[in-house]
Amino acid sequence: DQQVKQNSPSLSVQEGRISILNCDYTNSMFDYFLWYKKYPAEGPTFLISISSIKDKNEDGRFTVFLNKSAKHLSLHIVPSQPGDSAVYFCAATFTGNQFYFGTGTSLTVIP
């Protein structure tokens, strides 16, 4: 069964507003989480990550929040830009040798 889930396959947001992408996981052993951004016909590009010892990590317009008790991860993009339109994957690992990916959320930022 999927250990990492992204329940929203798509999301549309107005330019300048906040985009919130969500991710849920089932395995409490996961200790490192990543977000990837993917354009068509390209491989996923690493965006931001967070260790399980933290609950927030910020990098410019991108912030990842981790709620371990809820086994929930979210990516906030503020302000959203048209160039952010892509598919976003969350991933989790606990050994560094295996990664468990969500199925992706397609973000469309409307100018």
Next chain:
Amino acid sequence: GAVVSQHPSRVICKSGTSVKIECRSLDFQATTMFWYRQFPKKSLMLMATSNEGSKATYEQGVEKDKFLINHASLTLSTLTVTSAHPEDSSFYICSARVPQAGDQETQYFGPGTRLLVL
């Protein structure tokens, strides 16, 4: 939910040998599978697109004679690293695309295979 498995999860081999990595879709049929290689900055480089029953489409810069891809059935794609060298040491991940309505793309990723070539 759909699951993609990879085997083996880790492999260590000697330089010059060949290594086969399997990617299986466990409860669905995947006409299209992708092979990625992870680099130190964690991004995944798309190596090739594998279509069942036809030749794989390789990305620019990927040697097709070195990275042999076979998608013989709707549930199995294999990547064979031939004559492996230490610089081939990496993390290889496969994914399977599930057709969706419209332009939505849903990919199910395997857990990856870590290859170490000595």
